[in-house]
Amino acid sequence: MDGGLILKRAYVAAFFLFIFFPLGVTVLISLDPRDYVFGLPPSISFRWYQSFIENDTFVNGLTTSLIVASISMIISTSVGIFASYSITRSGKGFMKNLGTYFLSPLLVPTLVTGIALLMYLKQLGMLNSLINLVVGHTVITLPYSVRVLTAVFSTLDPSIEEAAMSLGASPLKVFSKIVLPMIRPGLMAATIFTFSESLNDYAVSIFLSDSNSYTFSVALFSYLKAVFDPSIAVASVLLMAITVVLIYAIEKTFGLDKVVGMW
Amino acid sequence: MVEEKVVVENVSKRFGRTVAVDGISFKVMKGEFLTLLGPSGCGKTTTLRLVAGFYKPDKGNIIIDGKVMNDIPVYKRNIGIVFQNYALFPHMTVFENVAFGLRMRKTPEDEVRRRVKTMLETVGLAGMEERYPRQLSGGQQQRVALARALVIEPDVLLLDEPLSNLDLKLRLQMRKEIRRIQKRLGITAIYVTHDQGEALSMSDRVAVMNQGKIIQIGSPTEIYEKPVDSFVADFIGEANLIDGRVEMVEGERVGVRVGDTLLETTADHLRLKKGDEVFVVARPERIRPSREGIEAVVEDAEFLGQVRRYYLRLTGLDATIKMDLVNYVGEEINVGQKIRLNLGRFAVVKKDGG
Amino acid sequence: MFIIFLEIFNLVPSIELLLRRYAVYLLVIPGGVFLALFFLAPLSYIFVVSFYEYVGLKPGYIGGMKPGFVLDNYIQFFSEPVFLNYLWITVRIALVCMALTLVIAYPVAYLIARARIGRWVLALVMVSFLIHPLVRVYAWEIVLSEFGPVNTILEMLRLPKISLIGTEPAIILGLLHFLIPYAVLTLIGPIRRVDPSIEEAAMSLGASPLTTFFKITLPLTSPGLVAAALLTYSLGVTAFVTPLILGAGKVVVLTMLIFDRFTDTVNYPFGAAMVVILLIIGLVAVVLIDYLFKVIYRRRPVWTAG
Ligand SMILES: Nc1ncnc2c1ncn2[C@@H]1O[C@H](COP(=O)(O)OP(=O)(O)OP(=O)(O)O)[C@@H](O)[C@H]1O
Ligand SMILES: [Mg+2]
Numbered sequence: 001m002d003g004g005l006i007l008k009r010a011y012v013a014a015f016f017l018f019i020f021f022p023l024g025v026t027v028l029i030s031l032d033p034r035d036y037v038f039g040l041p042p043s044i045s046f047r048w049y050q051s052f053i054e055n056d057t058f059v060n061g062l063t064t065s066l067i068v069a070s071i072s073m074i075i076s077t078s079v080g081i082f083a084s085y086s087i088t089r090s091g092k093g094f095m096k097n098l099g100t101y102f103l104s105p106l107l108v109p110t111l112v113t114g115i116a117l118l119m120y121l122k123q124l125g126m127l128n129s130l131i132n133l134v135v136g137h138t139v140i141t142l143p144y145s146v147r148v149l150t151a152v153f154s155t156l157d158p159s160i161e162e163a164a165m166s167l168g169a170s171p172l173k174v175f176s177k178i179v180l181p182m183i184r185p186g187l188m189a190a191t192i193f194t195f196s197e198s199l200n201d202y203a204v205s206i207f208l209s210d211s212n213s214y215t216f217s218v219a220l221f222s223y224l225k226a227v228f229d230p231s232i233a234v235a236s237v238l239l240m241a242i243t244v245v246l247i248y249a250i251e252k253t254f255g256l257d258k259v260v261g262m263w
Numbered sequence: 264m265v266e267e268k269v270v271v272e273n274v275s276k277r278f279g280r281t282v283a284v285d286g287i288s289f290k291v292m293k294g295e296f297l298t299l300l301g302p303s304g305c306g307k308t309t310t311l312r313l314v315a316g317f318y319k320p321d322k323g324n325i326i327i328d329g330k331v332m333n334d335i336p337v338y339k340r341n342i343g344i345v346f347q348n349y350a351l352f353p354h355m356t357v358f359e360n361v362a363f364g365l366r367m368r369k370t371p372e373d374e375v376r377r378r379v380k381t382m383l384e385t386v387g388l389a390g391m392e393e394r395y396p397r398q399l400s401g402g403q404q405q406r407v408a409l410a411r412a413l414v415i416e417p418d419v420l421l422l423d424e425p426l427s428n429l430d431l432k433l434r435l436q437m438r439k440e441i442r443r444i445q446k447r448l449g450i451t452a453i454y455v456t457h458d459q460g461e462a463l464s465m466s467d468r469v470a471v472m473n474q475g476k477i478i479q480i481g482s483p484t485e486i487y488e489k490p491v492d493s494f495v496a497d498f499i500g501e502a503n504l505i506d507g508r509v510e511m512v513e514g515e516r517v518g519v520r521v522g523d524t525l526l527e528t529t530a531d532h533l534r535l536k537k538g539d540e541v542f543v544v545a546r547p548e549r550i551r552p553s554r555e556g557i558e559a560v561v562e563d564a565e566f567l568g569q570v571r572r573y574y575l576r577l578t579g580l581d582a583t584i585k586m587d588l589v590n591y592v593g594e595e596i597n598v599g600q601k602i603r604l605n606l607g608r609f610a611v612v613k614k615d616g617g
Numbered sequence: 618m619f620i621i622f623l624e625i626f627n628l629v630p631s632i633e634l635l636l637r638r639y640a641v642y643l644l645v646i647p648g649g650v651f652l653a654l655f656f657l658a659p660l661s662y663i664f665v666v667s668f669y670e671y672v673g674l675k676p677g678y679i680g681g682m683k684p685g686f687v688l689d690n691y692i693q694f695f696s697e698p699v700f701l702n703y704l705w706i707t708v709r710i711a712l713v714c715m716a717l718t719l720v721i722a723y724p725v726a727y728l729i730a731r732a733r734i735g736r737w738v739l740a741l742v743m744v745s746f747l748i749h750p751l752v753r754v755y756a757w758e759i760v761l762s763e764f765g766p767v768n769t770i771l772e773m774l775r776l777p778k779i780s781l782i783g784t785e786p787a788i789i790l791g792l793l794h795f796l797i798p799y800a801v802l803t804l805i806g807p808i809r810r811v812d813p814s815i816e817e818a819a820m821s822l823g824a825s826p827l828t829t830f831f832k833i834t835l836p837l838t839s840p841g842l843v844a845a846a847l848l849t850y851s852l853g854v855t856a857f858v859t860p861l862i863l864g865a866g867k868v869v870v871l872t873m874l875i876f877d878r879f880t881d882t883v884n885y886p887f888g889a890a891m892v893v894i895l896l897i898i899g900l901v902a903v904v905l906i907d908y909l910f911k912v913i914y915r916r917r918p919v920w921t922a923g
Contacts, residue, residue: 008728015801019741021760025759090642108656108660111876115888122679122680164363199749202858207879236749240752250743
């Protein structure tokens with residue numbers, strides 16, 4: 001191994017150290033029996049895990065988050081399928097620009113989207129925070145599903161659909177028997193993208209939550225602002241675990257390689 | 264009685280400003296194999312897709328079995344299509360691919376099984392039922408595509424350059440296969456290609472297209488021997504186009520002056536008049552050195568395997584023509600030498616615009 | 618009546634034909650309408666509200682706003698030095714983050730793109746990119762805390778302790794933790810698209826590795842670099858929790874002011890005006906940076922590349 005290679009590896013390793021050292025520390029804190037930070041934990045304890053589970057705010061937030069993420073994931077991917085199919089298959093000037101239109105929420109910081117929705121929905125008299133959360137999360141996740149699915153559809157050869165049609169399949173049959181099965185991996189990737197995007201959001205959630213429905217992020221945020229509490233570390237560990245699982249799922253269904261640059 | 268299976272009646276199709284198909288008409292008889300031949304962009308694919316129903320004609324009618332089909336969508340016509348890239352369903356096995364059309368027609372499952380099996384035997388793929396398209400060679404995929412299109416017993420089989428993704432050897436073999444199967448099933452076929460060898464060797468009739476129009480339609484021999492214009496003459500086979508002028512018309516017999524030589528031939532289909540400016544279409548492989556005839560100087564010679572090709576400058580004319588000699592055993596021909604030529608059987612076409 | 622019915626019946630086939638022909642276009646409608654209703658409309662609304670009058674918190678006035686068209690909110694923002702100072706801090710942090718991110722991330726992306734490393738490296742980058750923002754903030758809060766690991770290590774090395782929480786460097790560190798993986802992922806694609814044989818050709822023609830990098834690799838990847846720069850800058854400007862928590866109230870950025878006007882000191886019109894300002898400083902920089910790169914590398918602007 002030459003010096004250059006060692007240097008290169010060391011550089012990449014330093015990058016990963018920078019990223020993962022703080023996360024590792026968080027894991028240690030979650031296992032620390034003490035309620036203050038000082039050096040390494042003297043022993044391992046699941047005390048904070050216990051208090052995390054018993055914490056209603058966290059549990060409620062997590063439940064709401066899972067509900068909101070699931071519903072907005074379903075809406076975003078199903079609406080996204082139709083939109084992306086239409087955009088890639090009609091392929092004319094105006095429709096191509098629609099692609100940009102569907103991606104436009106990505107250009108606006110989610111904090112702004114959240115504020116805008118807060119004012120707008122209040123003005124409309126929409127006060128059900130659970131519905132509002134779903135609406136907000138659908139707005140921010142739809143672009144991701146459109147982005148993944150247009151990429152997937154554009155790799156599909158339209159003559160396959162034409163072949164099916166020539167064999168007597170109506171447009172609906174072509175879609176259900178040919179298109180859907182072929183894009184299944186991409187569809188999985190889209191659902192995972194949108195789910196994880198919804199789970200990771202805090203900016204939109206902060207503005208659209210109230211005491212009836214608040215997401216996990218909002219629960220975490222309120223704790224983070226208040227006191228030092230190692231059960232936040234437990235919440236962090238849980239979120240990290242979810243991230244790892246989602247990435248594993250993408251790799252298994254779609255391949256990470258193809259996802260680079262799509263996010 | 265021969266039925267008219269497909270009738271294309273004065274059909275036009277434009278895309279924005281491009282006129283892809285410009286008022287073409289032709290008929291395909293039951294069981295006939297018609298080829299649309301022409302250079303890239305001349306509208307072959309568009310014509311085929313109009314017959315298939317992917318496009319609606321701007322003008323004119325598409326008639327299949329006596330019924331106007333203009334407003335019938337693809338999936339309600341009974342048509343088999345073989346695509347250039349096969350367009351096999353990647354998520355289905357060979358069996359499922361071939362069975363797809365039958366299942367769309369709600370054919371009973373035991374009949375599906377029987378017919379798919381027979382069809383796979385016909386195309387020589389027995390035993391491959393459970394494979395996926397990606398596990399097949401190009402030629403095998405081609406056969407699946409063919410079987411899939413044929414198993415539904417379509418009114419017409421449409422093929423768009425189906426062989427262009429295969430290597431030369433397989434291409435030659437599949438030409439024969441497709442023709443054999445088409446004849447055996449007695450199916451009506453429209454075939455698109457820009458490969459004239461394919462067109463001439465497979466078809467009952469060939470329609471030569473250019474710029475959205477059909478220039479000539481006829482049997483391969485007709486097209487080759489009696490091109491209607493210089494485009495067809497030049498596009499089909501190798502051709503030397505030599506300037507000439509009609510000097511004599513007597514019934515079918517026509518006398519054409521080339522340089523100071525008067526050549527005689529028959530040209531019944533052109534309605535030539537004395538004084539018409541024409542091209543003499545001389546095929547390189549028919550030209551022979553001779554004791555009399557047009558005089559030429561050998562400018563260059565090339566060795567192309569079995570064929571020896573000579574470039575000859577015609578004396579008194581501003582033209583260089585090609586002569587191909589196969590297994591030539593006559594006197595040796597050297598560059599710079601002066602020889603006389605017999606053009607062999609040749610055709611005459613009017614100059615463009617004439 | 619009956620005749621009309623028949624007429625309609627006659628129309629049915631042509632309606633069916635029309636539907637079939639345009640069905641593929643109709644599919645965009647649900648998503649398109651949804652975004653128009655819940656994204657474009659709210660965004661336009663906030664723009665409108667930024668010109669409303671603030672009348673204080675009174676019943677009947679949501680967020681203390683009264684419809685109208687006044688420039689008060691903008692005038693207030695630009696006439697008070699405090700706000701301008703906060704604006705400058707916001708931009709400064711974003712610019713520093715952008716510069717550091719590009720310098721650090723480019724080599725990482727290059728090494729990952731070029732060395733055919735296994736999938737797990739990509740997976741790690743992906744994890745580092747997708748970690749929840751609040752998890753990062755919490756982690757850095759601990760790492761930088763008074764008795765946290767950084768100070769423990771400094772102590773072991775007999776170096777003076779530092780307390781970064783509540784300073785700009787803390788915020789920048791926290792943001793880099795997110796921005797670097799983001800930039801790495803943005804850059805891997807463009808770098809991969811550069812055929813290594815182009816670099817080899819340059820070297821075969823006598824270019825040193827360094828010259829090759831600056832004359833060949835960098836220009837060829839510049840669209841990706843611009844994209845990464847724009848993204849990191851705008852993410853930096855609009856960051857919220859990281860400055861809030863790691864700044865511990867001692868460093869104030871624009872997003873925190875905005876948040877405050879919509880939650881605690883409710884003043885929607887002024888908040889909306891600051892939102893518009895936030896969007897504009899994002900866009901202005903986007904145009905500027907892009908123009909710069911265009912001048913340097915003579916290529917068309919990124920946003921036209923889509
Ligand atoms: N969907 C379309 N939209 C716009 N223009 C088209 C479309 N399809 C074909 N054209 C244009 O119509 C003309 C005829 O095209 P067509 O595909 O029928 O040619 P072709 O004879 O099949 O050519 P090739 O041998 O290259 O396949 C071309 O100029 C082409 O650019
Ligand atoms: Mg074609």
